[in-house]
Amino acid sequence: xxxxxxxxxxxxxxxxxxxxxxxxxxxxxxxxxxxxxxxxxxxxxxxxxxxxxxxxxxxxxxxxxxxxxxxxxxxxxxxxxxxxxxxxxxxxxxxxxxxxxxxxxxxxxxxxxxxxxxxxxxxxxxxxxxxxxxxxxxxxxxxxxxxxxxxxxxxxxxxxxxxxxxxxxxxxxxxxxxxxxxxxxxxxxxxxxxxxxxxxxxxxxxxxxxxxxxxxxxxxxxxxxxxxxxxxxxxxxxxxxxxxxxxxxxxxxxxxxxxxxxxxxxxxxxxxxxxxxxxxxxxxxxxxxxxxxxxxxxxxxxxxxxxxxxxxxxxxxxxxxxxxxxxxxxxxxxxxxxxxxxxxxxxxxxxxxxxxxxxxxxxxxxxxxxxxxxxxxxxxxxxxxxxxxxxxxxxxxxxxxxxxxxxxxxxxxxxxxxxxxxxxxxxxxxxxxxxxxxxxxxxxxxxxxxxxxxxxxxxxxxxxxxxxxxxxxxxxxxxxxxxxxxxxxxxxxxxxxxxxxxxxxxxxxxxxxxxxxxxxxxxxxxxxxxxxxxxxxxxxxxxxxxxxxxxxxxxxxxxxxxxxxxxxxxxxxxxxxxxxxxxxxxxxxxxxxxxxxxxxxxxxxxxxxxxxxxxxxxxxxxxxxxxxxxxxxxxxxxxxxxxxxxxxxxxxxxxxxxxxxxxxxxxxxxxxxxxxxxxxxxxxxxxxxxxxxxxxxxxxxxxxxxxxxxxxxxxxxxxxxxxxxxxxxxxxxxxxxxxxxxxxxxxxxxxxxxxxxxxxxxxxxxxxxxxxxxxxxxxxxxxxxxxxxxxxxxxxxxxxxxxxxxxxxxxxxxxxxxxxxxxxxxxxxxxxxxxxxxxx
Amino acid sequence: xxxxxxxxxxxxxxxxxxxxxxxxxxxxxxxxxxxxxxxxxxxxxxxxxxxxxxxxxxxxxxxxxxxxxxxxxxxxxxxxxxxxxxxxxxxxxxxxxxxxxxxxxxxx
Ligand code: SRM
Ligand SMILES: Cc1cc2nc3c(=O)[nH]c(=O)nc-3n(C[C@H](O)[C@H](O)[C@H](O)COP(=O)(O)OP(=O)(O)OC[C@H]3O[C@@H](n4cnc5c(N)ncnc54)[C@H](O)[C@@H]3O)c2cc1C
Ligand code: SF4
Ligand code: FES
Numbered sequence: 001x002x003x004x005x006x007x008x009x010x011x012x013x014x015x016x017x018x019x020x021x022x023x024x025x026x027x028x029x030x031x032x033x034x035x036x037x038x039x040x041x042x043x044x045x046x047x048x049x050x051x052x053x054x055x056x057x058x059x060x061x062x063x064x065x066x067x068x069x070x071x072x073x074x075x076x077x078x079x080x081x082x083x084x085x086x087x088x089x090x091x092x093x094x095x096x097x098x099x100x101x102x103x104x105x106x107x108x109x110x111x112x113x114x115x116x117x118x119x120x121x122x123x124x125x126x127x128x129x130x131x132x133x134x135x136x137x138x139x140x141x142x143x144x145x146x147x148x149x150x151x152x153x154x155x156x157x158x159x160x161x162x163x164x165x166x167x168x169x170x171x172x173x174x175x176x177x178x179x180x181x182x183x184x185x186x187x188x189x190x191x192x193x194x195x196x197x198x199x200x201x202x203x204x205x206x207x208x209x210x211x212x213x214x215x216x217x218x219x220x221x222x223x224x225x226x227x228x229x230x231x232x233x234x235x236x237x238x239x240x241x242x243x244x245x246x247x248x249x250x251x252x253x254x255x256x257x258x259x260x261x262x263x264x265x266x267x268x269x270x271x272x273x274x275x276x277x278x279x280x281x282x283x284x285x286x287x288x289x290x291x292x293x294x295x296x297x298x299x300x301x302x303x304x305x306x307x308x309x310x311x312x313x314x315x316x317x318x319x320x321x322x323x324x325x326x327x328x329x330x331x332x333x334x335x336x337x338x339x340x341x342x343x344x345x346x347x348x349x350x351x352x353x354x355x356x357x358x359x360x361x362x363x364x365x366x367x368x369x370x371x372x373x374x375x376x377x378x379x380x381x382x383x384x385x386x387x388x389x390x391x392x393x394x395x396x397x398x399x400x401x402x403x404x405x406x407x408x409x410x411x412x413x414x415x416x417x418x419x420x421x422x423x424x425x426x427x428x429x430x431x432x433x434x435x436x437x438x439x440x441x442x443x444x445x446x447x448x449x450x451x452x453x454x455x456x457x458x459x460x461x462x463x464x465x466x467x468x469x470x471x472x473x474x475x476x477x478x479x480x481x482x483x484x485x486x487x488x489x490x491x492x493x494x495x496x497x498x499x500x501x502x503x504x505x506x507x508x509x510x511x512x513x514x515x516x517x518x519x520x521x522x523x524x525x526x527x528x529x530x531x532x533x534x535x536x537x538x539x540x541x542x543x544x545x546x547x548x549x550x551x552x553x554x555x556x557x558x559x560x561x562x563x564x565x566x567x568x569x570x571x572x573x574x575x576x577x578x579x580x581x582x583x584x585x586x587x588x589x590x591x592x593x594x595x596x597x598x599x600x601x602x603x604x605x606x607x608x609x610x611x612x613x614x615x616x617x618x619x620x621x622x623x624x625x626x627x628x629x630x631x632x633x634x635x636x637x638x639x640x641x642x643x644x645x646x647x648x649x650x651x652x653x654x655x656x657x658x659x660x661x662x663x664x665x666x667x668x669x670x671x672x673x674x675x676x677x678x679x680x681x682x683x684x685x686x687x688x689x690x691x692x693x694x695x696x697x698x699x700x701x702x703x704x705x706x707x708x709x710x711x712x713x714x715x716x717x718x719x720x721x722x723x724x725x726x727x728x729x730x731x732x733x734x735x736x737x738x739x740x741x742x743x744x745x746x747x748x749x750x751x752x753x754x755x756x757x758x759x760x761x762x763x764x765x766x767x768x769x770x771x772x773x774x775x776x777x778x779x780x781x782x783x784x785x786x787x788x789x790x791x792x793x794x795x796x797x798x799x800x801x802x803x804x805x806x807x808x809x810x811x812x813x814x815x816x817x818x819x820x821x822x823x824x825x826x827x828x829x830x831x832x833x834x835x836x837x838x839x840x
Numbered sequence: 841x842x843x844x845x846x847x848x849x850x851x852x853x854x855x856x857x858x859x860x861x862x863x864x865x866x867x868x869x870x871x872x873x874x875x876x877x878x879x880x881x882x883x884x885x886x887x888x889x890x891x892x893x894x895x896x897x898x899x900x901x902x903x904x905x906x907x908x909x910x911x912x913x914x915x916x917x918x919x920x921x922x923x924x925x926x927x928x929x930x931x932x933x934x935x936x937x938x939x940x941x942x943x944x945x946x947x948x
Contacts, residue, residue, distance in 0.1 A: 806869055833898055
């Protein structure tokens, strides 16, 4: 039960600051039942509730502010938390125990928690406040940078640390010529050492970013209109630029605490003890604004989360302490892996370095070990795959020599050290402090994420988590093949295999060779053969592989009858065609229903009626809708610009174009799409495998959406595309999916598995260099498409199978019967129950 | 070559030409007493006949399932809910308590 505000003797907790740590604190209160016993008030300065600041930059790659939100739907209401957005605290009266917000509202508190985070430090150089100067901390900052960048060509970032590099990458992504100015002699001076900085520099420069190290910014040069025109550097040179982003470190936001007389550190930060209490026991401080008991201000989210838990424990009367935290980080900066963990700079007494460097490949790895051989820390640049393994090993003597841990595979490195080697108390997820033991209590990744939160922070531990979870079987497709669908696809393509029997006998499991195969692999291979355009799907041996629905080009229903779904591209249909459907359904006595896919389904046809029904439909210009296939289903549309007052593009035309282009395309699972004429999204494109939403400048492409049992919102893959760009990206997306997905893996789990970034690299940036090949495959599909029903009707040989009985082709199956319901038919299931034998 | 099936002990019924059956797929035949049989031919040319009725749904559809083999047994998987039936014994491989009738077949 949420508490009643103001009820007598209900204590009030006021939280100031609703950032990442503030939200974690609220969750911790709820987990401990404190929200039921106390009134909780949150003062939030930003216009929106807590969001994932760590992933801030992903806004530029398509994540919306909503995607970044960290507050589960209904969270505040469920726990009776009062959230005041856009209303910062301006004063605290500790004697009266009240907090006053900017709006003038005053809240009495029993416990006050400060989670005000940091502010970006802007060096006091002349011109720093000019138009065109920005910082990089909030969504609002990014929106402002994005807007200003539209009229700029060059951007410079002051500060070559972690955030500076991210900011510079973002500027480059916005199409600017990007510069980084760093005072220290190397990039990321805090995280990496000199060698790592050098490897990083080469790679970053290789990407077209211009790096100026060892120079300071002396002045921002401002033009007559008050806007930035350049920067004067400490070596006397001048850098022309339209936009400046300051990213020169952060400072704790402790002003509120100072003003009310709480103790703060010499260099800032609200002083707290191990319970996160400030000098006033009624006031706590957590996250980046706090100066922890170990004398440090932590600028990372994981220690902040730990403080949140400690404060929540203490408030709930449980014993808890925050005594310090690990500063490990792993980042993917501009596509370069950078990780540092433990004592990365080798400050411990007597410690030794083990270094591997390959400057051509931009790889640098350093491990710091104690004289006894224990791993103390390290720096990895360019290849941080082993980070997930090394971090938990920190503090212990690794089972293999440190040299072997840094050498690349194949150069004397042992068979990769697996996470099995880790002890149960090794921390796998440092964001949420989850151990291997806790992870191994679960069997699936979603379960691990839900129950332990592991993997829901920076995500760098997910790979190791997956390795720790049980695999089903040996990863093979079925009892016949020890290979995955993706491997079979490659074999069929590269070796130009055209028959299932050949594939089974050569590449099947030993015991399965020469056998019949099975119901699992046959349709998979049929689909692969079809995707690679090996011809009509009912040709020769392929006929025997198809699932029954593909075999009869219709969907079997519970009584053995079939349903018929003609294609209605984009959901657009003429009155004449509607009349034909009506007439056919009436003449054959079929049950008729509008589907959820903007088309019409006719149910209750007997197998021998299918050709006659389709003869009428094909005659009227209909084609197969592939409702039976693991293939493109529908491309839904909204009415769009032509009629709708909001529409900005012709969504119907685009939907029709897409449906006609991809019709008949066989895939590992069904494919669905939709096109909306504007952001109102009436066609629900974001729940589709590939969805398109019109913008004033073209089209936004979303991928990996799903309805069904495990719904998933699609991710934005690319923005403001022309028609041709849109189609090219969809071509490649689909072909790459077909090539690499597993059996019955829809695009949503596929994108989750291989990662959106990877999909974007391959599809948009062609990082594998297979773009042309994918284009060619799709071109071949489009050129070879023929309507399966029209082809079937022309071939008496194929039509032979459309009989109920091989020995009585004219006789209808007497077990397929119907009874009336709501003026139409429904299956009569009573005839399926034989005398004495009921259907189970 | 004709395919023959024995619906009751000892009697043989001619059903169709051998090549009406695609290897790996089935066909249904209507028996004189109204029962239905599902006929199959595997890769090696071996013939099988079991009852066409899927005992789990009551629908006469087993002939439209996919055939396969596992541990040396050839089976058909029902197209509706995918339970597998041994083509030689009629035993359901996914539920010990269920069997379908098997009919002798031969070519003539
Ligand atoms: C006919 C229809 C229901 C209706 O009367 O509206 C339908 C009917 C079936 N759906 Fe569906 N789905 C229909 C729209 C949908 C939608 C809505 C949509 O497409 O906008 C969804 C959710 C969107 C999605 O797929 O992401 C939907 C999610 C499913 C799922 C769950 C898929 C998933 O990824 O979780 C299945 C099961 C599967 O495919 O494995 C399924 C499976 C089926 C099957 C094939 C089940 C079966 O094996 O018998 C049904 C057979 C169709 C038939 O016999 O003709 N149907 N199904 C709709 C046909 C649309 C069309 O015109 O082609
Ligand atoms: C681009 C970027 C990338 C980052 N990447 C990483 C990373 O990879 N790994 C990592 O560990 N960390 C990273 N960080 C740092 C991480 O975001 C912070 O450590 C974390 O957000 C700290 O959480 P917090 O709640 O203490 O502060 P914040 O998230 O900053 O939240 C503080 C909130 O308090 C509000 N506030 C301040 N004063 C008041 C007031 N008087 N009244 C009301 N509200 C107030 C602020 O507006 C803000 O919303 C990154 C930061 C940025 C900007
Ligand atoms: S999505 Fe936009 S254009 Fe399409 S119907 Fe809805 S409001 Fe109109
Ligand atoms: S380590 Fe960041 S989510 Fe697990």
